[in-house]
Amino acid sequence: MSARRHLLIVYHSQSGHTEALAQAAHAGAQAVEEVEVRRLRAFDAGLDDLLWAHGLLLGTPENFGYMSGALKDFLDRTYYPAQGRVEGLPYAVFISAGNDGSGALAAIERIARGYPLKPVCEALIVRGEVDAAALARARELGETLAAGIAFGVF
Template identity: 65%
Template structure:
């Protein structure tokens, strides 16, 4: 009997469509890898069951006022306490669409992720300004890397 497929959860929020484009690119890359189920969820629709069913997590957010989006914060707030002790070391990475430098959004996510505690496994991708084809290519590579890490048992 074969093991069930590993699950990669991509949770994102987008207002202008930039982060959505990045999330779709992450999804495209992840779906290149066999043996991994990839689920794309908007932050306000993702919940505890989604998080607990995942073996890896990608978080995508716009930078709003130097912070993550309210929807992403809402997802993290809703799942934080119920997930305690159940997601220790969950591999994760971040992608951000930023009007400024994106460091405030990144720092806020990293601070909360340490509390779960999640384990960072890939460098963040921050699109500063326009989401270029180069950024979308990086997002595809991020998705493929995360899915490959799951498929090969690296994470």
Template identity: 55%
Template sequence: MKKHLLIIYHTQSGNTGQMAEAVMRGSTQEADVETRLLSAFDADLKDLRWADGLLFGTPENFGTMSGALKDFFDRTYYPAEPFQLNLPYALFISAGNDGSGAVREIDRIAIGYPLRKINEPLIAKGDINQQHLEQCEEFGLAMAAGLSLGIF
């Protein structure tokens, strides 16, 4: 039976969008995993309930996550409570600084769903380059493979 990987992201400059597309390319290399890529504004509770694993992508805005990703959490947090999702998740961040504020805030929110962090965040500093995109593909593939093998 196929596992379901949900990638939720927001992009404004396009950097996180490039990362999200590369994460998606990597995850689709795993045949036993179905992947969906959704804007944070388009994702909702039914998408969370569909998922077996989550990847969140955000730019670092003012030292924290984007408002769009925060909006996703605001819209789904309380409705998700009764389901005790306990899903594995990881983060990818396009950062102008170090990304640590975004990581800290998302990790704090994730505890309440609850979600389980399964990997260190992938933080791309500055303009997105080929090395960042290759890392993103590996990141997506690693999550999909872990789901497929039942590791997460």
């Protein structure tokens, strides 16, 4: 392929668990040479980053059964300006959950349908501590999303 594709990883972390997952996903995505990866904290990411992307990976802790306020802020800030400009953008989600993560996932999916973004991988929900197996799954998620956008699967 002549032009590199772009993967944007947007995440928020307070305890470090979600950041560890974001780092692992980033490492996995970097294994795909055809893809340039940009990993940003949610408060640092904006519309230009979203418009740059050919794929989006969203990461959040589960806060009170919901996504983090920082990730919600990113989605709020980019929603209206992105309308008609990111339709069908492939995306995936990873969640560090203290409970079951279903509320956070449902909220992200509901908002993503409004953009509308295209879900392309099963969400990774890590319940409890982030161990080596969880990091391996995050790495695989990053690599899968990157490969899919690099080779036109998504």
